[in-house]
Amino acid sequence: MQHRPQSWILILDFGSQYTQLIARRVRELNVYCEIHPFNKDLTTFSGNLPSGVILSGGPSSVNDKNAPDLNDDIFDWDVPILGICYGLQILAHNEIPGSVEKADRREFGRSELIVDDGTDLLAEIPEESVVWMSHGDHIKELPSNYEIIGHTDNAHVAAVRHAEAPIYGVQFHPEVIHTVHGKQILKNFVYSICNLKGSWTAQSFIESTIEEIREQVGDDRVICGLSGGVDSTVVATLVHEAIGDQLQCIFVDNGVLRKNEFQDVLDICEEQLHLPVKGIDASDKFLERLKGVVDPEMKRKIIGETFIEVFDESIAHDDSYKYLAQGTLYPDVIESISFKGPSATIKSHHNVGGLPKEMNLDLIEPVRELFKDEVRNVGRELGIPEHFIKRHPFPGPGLA
8 A cells, every 4th residue: 555645755775774764753753754775766756756855874985886876867856855974975976976085084973063054954953963973985075066064073074055956965864863963953854944744643644544445445355364463453453444344354373372362352352443353263273283393483484374274264265355454564665675675584474474375365554654663653543552552562473
């Protein structure tokens, strides 16, 4: 599903370990944003251009042979741009090749930013404040159409502004907590420079998502596999708000849940959230297959395959379901489209995402653009009990 509002921020990822932090900071301002790799086809945004663009940092040097580059077509959008660390350096390098060079020593850690111009990007920032540096290159020659608005003892070019266009850059990382006034800098960019209002809230998300689910599903039926966790419960509640009894939830007891969890989850879902849920006690089947198995990865595989089997059996004789609702989160989406590409599988997953393709169910993923804390906020707005919202995450293999 796509929940992108009309006003939003695009974050282009150049490989920084902090890219997700940028997104979280922007969203804390109640402004929607998306992360995409630096080489994303920009024409995919032609129907809904962002209100501003943030270029992330990255581990590369702009002088490396295969260094990530910036698509110059982005300047045709005529929207504000903020380059962070590598993002600033690529702006300078693309105007003056060779303007960025290896620093005498790598700068990592605290530094004192001295504000030279306390307007727009650096408005309400003290004349001196702590920022967090992490770079091995520095800008030795700033393009003539840029002006310095902040510096440090070690970085002559620490913050810049284009003389004519709304393009800005900082050599430090405003997204990390070590940059004391970093949130204010991002707020200045998003609110004052991009003119966004901070209207993206849990309630606005719920309202737009319910409409999208209704439009997508129509009169068809949806099935949702509950895990007993927050994500699947929020998804089920959202879908139920949208289509009511066209939804059927299934909660499988795999025999390795927490004490009383099977009945507790059923009680909450049925009595407090009024969800149509079918509980299936398949504990004997799971425990029989897990008997004598010691290897954790093998346990995960057995539990995943058995869950799919039980889930499949529960709807085998009912072909009225067209959609499967599941709780994919934004970090999973980011990983699959990131600068680095999909990461190597560290451990297998055991949720309904592994259901066989031959089930011919279309996916509904209402929270795929949300981080975990945002899912919890949506859950609160939906009336899910606070003690359930704050439950400690529990792995699918449970106590196996």
